[in-house]
Amino acid sequence: MIEICNVSKTLGDTIAVRGVSLQIPRKGVTSIIxxxxxGKSTLLSMVSRLLPMTAGTVTVDGLDVTSAPSDLLAKRLSILRQDNRISSRLTVRDLVEFGRYPYSKGRLTPEDREKAAAAIGFLDLEDLTERFLDELSGGQCQRAYVAMVLCQDTDYVLFDEPLNNFDMKHAVNMMKLLRRAADDLGKTVVLVLHDLNFASCYSDYIVAMRDGDVAHQGTPDEIMRREIIRSVYDMDVEIQDVRGRKITFYYT
Incomplete structure (x- = not known):
């Protein structure tokens, strides 16, 4: 379990996150909307130690992210950021294998290569393994980065807006893959999402933030309510139930 206790972040004169306390359940998909x-991305960055906290604590299965050794934390938690571009000219295989660095320190073992091959297969990248990243479309490149994160083989996998660069069809396929990562691989998947339909359809738990704080949290059925969405976004919505899933249609 990820336990966030009274976490705050001040950026200059702005309070980006204010005293957030939250428990993210183990396994399944949790979406932050x-x-x-x-403060969604800021909170995720502090959970993963990419950004220092102004105050508060975060623990992952009891491991304090602030003081934990980097190699130990990297075997427990991984993150895919929005700005995930690498300047070096790498092939897809090179990038995915980089996910094994916490274990191999650059000296890949047969087990490392097996993990990389499994991640490549999971993201359906076999035909692209020898292509350079700068030769790929935005969507293909994003899939390669997701494969790298899964190759790191951590229990907790954090994604900051993972649907960037995807059209609707490929966004659906990516959400299905992340759902499979939770269901078939036993991962705890935490996503920052802007699309309420995807959050509703693929999440087990939803955290709604506003003004640097947690405004609401609960199951999709508990969060996807007209009055709650209105209070978070200052806009009205019409919500319909389609095949047992809450699908949100927007109007102002």
């Missing part, structure tokens, strides 16, 4: 500037 909310308007721009709500």
């Amino acid at each position: 909310g308007p721009n500037g709500a």
